Amino acid sequence: MHRYRSHTCGELRASDVGTDVRLSGWLHNRRDLGGILFIDLRDHYGITQLVARPGTPAYEALDKVSKESTVRVDGKVVSRGTENVNPDLPTGEVEVEVGEVELLGAAAPLPFTINTEDGVNEERRLEHRFLDLRRERMHRNIMLRTAVISAIRHKMTALGFNEMATPILSATSPEGARDFVVPSRLHPGKFYALPQAPQQFKQLLMISGFDRYFQIAPCFRDEDARADRSPGEFYQLDVEMSFVEQEDVFQPIEKLMTELFTEFGGGREVTSPFPRIPFREAMLKYGSDKPDLRAKLELVDITDVFEASEFKAFAGKHVRALPVPAVQDQPRKFFDQLGDFAVTLGAKGLAWVRVGEDGQLSGPIAKFLTEENVKVLTERLGLEAGHAVFFGAGEFDEVSKIMGAVRVEAAKRAGHFEENVFRFCWIVDFPMYEKDEETGAIDFSHNPFSMPQGGLEALETQDPLDILGWQYDIVCNGVELSSGAIRNHDPEIMLKAFEIAGYDRDTVEEKFAGMLRAFRFGAPPHGGIAPGVDRIVMLLADEPNIRETIAFPLNGNAQDLMMGAPTELEEARLKELHLSVRKPQPK
Template sequence: MADVIGNMKRNNMCGNLTTDNIGQEVTLMGWVQKRRNLGGLVFVDLRDRTGICQVIFDKDVSEEAFNRAEEIRSEFVIGIRGIVRKRQSVNPNMPTGEIEIFVEELKIFSQAQTPPIYIEDEDEVSENLRLKYRYLDLRKPKMQKNLIFRHKITKIVRDFFDENGFVEVETPMLTKPTPEGARDYLVPSRVNPGKFYALPQSPQLFKQLLMVSGMDRYFQIVKCFRDEDLRADRQPEFTQIDVEMSFVDIDNVLSINEELINKIFKETLDVNINLPIERMPYKEAMERFGSDKPDTRFGFELKCLNDIVENSEFKVFSGTVKKGGDVRGINIDGYGDSFSRKNISKLEDFAKTYGAKGLAWIKITEEGVNSPIAKFLSEDELNKIVERFSAKAGDLILIVADESDVVYDSLGHLRVEIAKRLDILNKDEYKLLWVTEFPLFEYDKEEDRYVAKHHPFTCPMDEDIHLLETEPHKVRAKAYDIVLNGVEIGGGSIRIHSSELQQKMFKALGFSEEQAWEKFGFLLEAFKYGTPPHGGIAYGLDRLVMLLTGNDSIREVIAFPKTQNASSPMTEAPTYVEVKQLEELHIESAVE
């Protein structure tokens, strides 16, 4: 259907014209990318969402259009009607480089001042300026490509779930504040003075209630909100692909989601995923990669040295083991010669940012072992360490001795940092992994109690339920994350559907029965009336699109994102409000 403005009807898009259109009359509308006046001819690159084509104003074709073309400047919005001709000098760098349009009619819809940023992909303006003028930034081809790619993924998701019997259901944006999670965004209620809604961190409770309601299979592409410190892959508001299913176990959930992932990769990147996707228990992921979201595109795996050094004269190692800590290392196999002592010192500084007190190293050369700690270790200990890593000449072993969490964290990040510095990460390689059997709880030192690793409704492994009251740190969860190239793109679990088990879970978390009912009473009440076994998953849509488009920040794939301090340079949100508005909400501001 043609787009009509006055007597001008758009019948083509700029980037879609080919040599098949030669001789045809076309009407295009868009923005002026650039204009060049060569005397008797005015050349304009006209841009719309689909791309750019060259239009020519020739006095011999239309003197009126040629004269008006003198007014045109970059980012003017115009419409043209003209004839497609074969281009005299072909531009192989443009998809439309074989054709040009000789203009017979011109309309200038809107003039434009000189933009504060260039409308070019290579523009290196600061991100803050890009976000201030986001509507201009979004005119860039790469940004429009990102948003179109995102649209395509959401369409694939909706089509897939519709074809597999899922129903999309919207859940409330104004809901009840709940504990156990990130900080809520609170919304004061004017008609209920002193009371607050919370914006949802996820639709978790509502999707479980939908299973109680008999909806059986639900999904939703939904906005979620968390008031937490930001980083490249976090925003205060983000989008989830939210999924829940009744009468399922872990295999059912993972199987259908593997089909979805494969469909997304195939239809967007023409990449086939090897199914089934590999599964790795949390414990193995931590011990091998130091991370619960390991990047498995490369090696440098962690090895435990406790048994070798527990009785060593080197007290840094043996003392750590005696205190219940860990001595582990990684072998940068084949790249040892790439790291001088100065470079290794920089790696140590990096490891220290994750809590490591130091970084021991052993370089294997043709002449033997080169290491500042060699004099503290026996020949037998050195040989066993080298053997543990299957090290050879040209390898570099890096070792951290500390509390287990510090060892995993520092070495886990270090192996990825080294891979980046060596430039061995292939962005066109996609390694997917299910991480399973997470701990059900983790200990919060600040609150001096166990908190839920995922959320309080995650079901424990059947064989671990008896440990809930006696050894909660040993309880594994029926939880699973899906990881792509070292980034978690989704996570979920089988949920607790038994009221009795849910009460045990709350007790293990330190909630009294009264507190549990105060916070989650509406869910516990619903569980009284027949609850099917159920489980699900939620994907971070922003992260998924970021990875598949090869970007490093989710701000590149969100139309109007916030900055690191959760503000919008464009709208200047958040902002102060009038005292009258606060009074209506029965709120006093502590900020002058």
Template sequence: MTMKEGIYRDVTFDKLSEADMGREIRVAGWVENIRDHGGITFVDLRDMYGELQVVLHDDALLKDIGREACVTVKGMLRKRDEETYNPRIPTGTIELAAETVEVLGKVYQQVPFEVMTSKEVREDVRLKYRFLDLRNSKVKDNIVFRSKVISFLRQKMTELGFLEIQTPILCASSPEGARDYIVPSRKYKGQFYALPQAPQQYKQLLMVSGFDKYFQIAPCFRDEDARADRSPGEFYQLDFEMSFATQEDVFAVGEEVLAAAFEKFAPEGYEVTKAPFPIISYTQAMLEFGTDKPDLRNPLRILDVTEFFQRCSFKPFHKKTVRAIKVHAEMSKGFHEKLLKFAQSIGMGGLGYLEVMEDLSYKGPIDKFIPEEMKTEMRELARLEAGDTIFFIADKESRANLYAGQIRTELGEKLDLIEKKAYRFCYVNDFPMYEYDEETKQIGFTHNPFSMPQGGLEALNTKDPLDILAYQYDIVCNGVELSSGAVRNHDIDIMVKAFEIAGYDEETLKAKFGALYNAFQFGAPPHAGMAPGIDRMIMLLCEEENIREVIAFPMSGSAQDLMCGAPGFVTEQQLREVHIKVRD
């Protein structure tokens, strides 16, 4: 190893080995632990790349040194006594005999938690002292890992011919989607910029400009509440768009990039879905999985038995959508009771079931409501065999889907049916273009308002809006939505009609989406794209339950930066400069 003498350090810990024994070196890092053995003191020193044991024979060298102090140490590298080897770390057979120690950064107050175990500390404390939390090797490794994944994604997109272009952070507010973060203008009284929820309009404008393939690691800002898989405030996505492209073209790029990334960075022993990914329509997803984010690691599928039960005498199922889930698994005593309690906890009134006996007869609370002549039909409909149990969920269609999906997940988890060590991808497509809002009593966009309706202008003019599908699609992995995307609407006539159905007249369209409205009158090409979420990808690859574990400086679940104190108050002068008065 070649060492370059430095004022603070000659080498980082990852570069040290037994081959360097007998050399005088200078290292630098943070004090992780101090062990006084009476006349000899051992210090565990940590830098970004590893750990090294330092031995001090002179107590004077310990002056002003405490845990988490930043120090530089000069000394001779030597071999440890064999009985003190530490197999946990690469430098576990060597140590540095200190000759000089200089404190570079003192610790002036008690450290609020042990860095080595910071992941066990309350989240609000961790986030307040995030700069200390990031010294934890696991937390740090997640951020290093994130950097490597993003670097790989950039490389892959460039290899596929995509050009990285940055789009504006200050933009116009959009009336669709989540709540905007708005930024007051100093120069234009009473007017506001917004932070982009996504680079949607700009990337479409790039396609109109003639840039064939665009991508960026795009910051997006949405004033939404936090969830385990959603950071409040901001997130990053691999945003890309392609001209002269179909839905299938986008699918091919998504498959190539995501499959390659997951295969490269997945934990050892994990399987990744090979391209082409399964394609599931929205309607099929809601029926078979009870969600538009299906987890394909769960082998259970939901059946529609609505028509069957309209011919039975079981009144609670009459005039309702009825879903069924068949399971072949050993169930412990009391399992049905526990599952019923779960069903009630999510809002269900009850949970019917039948067990299939060895002679293929049924046992269960609703057996008596199924006529004898229909029992064979039920067996054939659900392909029932001895040892099966079939559960029934009945409600309005939307709630029946929701409840059936939750029961499917609970069964998969409690019966240990979920496939281990696998990343299972699928596309969900053919989303409805519009939905009816029960609160406003109006029709609005279901998904992205810039999507191309299937059937084009003719469908918009002749079909019930609620029957129109859009060229919209999601990528889902293990039940987590990684991306949404669409074939974009590039035709001005279709755009005007599509927004008219959602309650926007042409003047509003010009005012709110003037750039696209104007651009589409100057030879806009067909284009399509998507934007896989980087934070969620890395959360899955790191096997973390909370997305904040893979973000360097995340906000808390209550959308606060506890470390820097945001949001915070500003001065009256600052408010005056942007023409704002805070109301009581």
């Protein structure tokens, strides 16, 4: 028999009754029922119930072993009997009567329980991540991640993509976030940068003639944490394709996402095909460029209705309305709570009216609406008895942010929100440029390396603020999974695009010398995308925080509490790297 096990703890069935077996695992739980010990033994594969009788060496050994110790047991498989079957366990028809026990590794007192999901704080969980990962939910999440990555590799290969690796140590790249830098021992005063993304390398692979590339790529960005973004490092499905237009990129990625979320989504419905929503339309209808389409409500721009209004709260401001049908049975508390929600987002309040059975409007601002206002709103918003309308007024971006969130919250509270579905969309036609409100300068609004729609002619003849880029995002349930673009592969178009944003030719030639040199040797039209693996798994696992799907994440302050990183370097190591440390002065 094998030194540690003949079977796993998830393997035994009724057909094994009478078999002598050897199991190894962690002591998950222990119950003393009438002097008989019942032990749940757990390993990666599942749980098997052990039985130890009083007066036996096995009883004495297992009675003393602390929870989460690792043990090896020998015993015989017996039937639990019909009345004692545990239907929640695949091994629930049998148990093992233990004859011999070997303690393989004793466990110290636990900082938190493993066999229950009690409310232990995140800092303690991360400090003892090796224990946290033993919990059923976390173990399931990590195995889901493993299965998803395996499926991605299989599906991408089947779609004709080739997996390739790109460098980790490279030069700094303007990806929009801070680089993590690595000092060079051999080149004093110089630094490598860890890649924020393999962007330039994957484009160079297309220029090198490889056509369809993918990689499960580690990316490093020195940026702050949030619920859907892990600080420090993350993984993305990095994709690039040659001789393609926008729809050519959409087709394989849409197929991949549909299959992934169908296979691993636990039976939840998946949108197909994914709607294409222009950026400006998304901002007007949903108040966000990452709309949650599970909310079956839309915002309506009614600024023109109040342009000359005497109602000071709306006059001269951008005004967005949110019509919500079938709220006739909602109490006043429904309206007050949505107002309170808007205040938490920075609003001063939330104006509203409701439509009565007689078609008359009531509510806090009804008296300020003229007959003409009411007529236009009724027609434009399709108002009927039982409707309510919520209003937001102010600057465009502010109103979009607040009313976009109110749209989703109102849908949830009023029964216009779909549960247990994945609603995907593509956001397309992003503006190429934006104006800095303080300086008035023109700058890139999204991705500076995207091909402008209309090419060089558009750059030379159109108002920069009217130029759109071949840029796109893929969004699911209000979470941006990825940005992508058709790349600007023409040196002259690239130089002109940067000139409009205030970069002179010499600066661009210096900063992007490698890419421009490559573009001048026959670059193919190419484009790509890079969906975030961590966010995909977060959605599939139905977890609110991305750290719950990563085996060893940093905390919100970019610290590894388990390993103690970041750490200080000894003086000898600093000297070898030609470094000295300047710590911030106390304030």
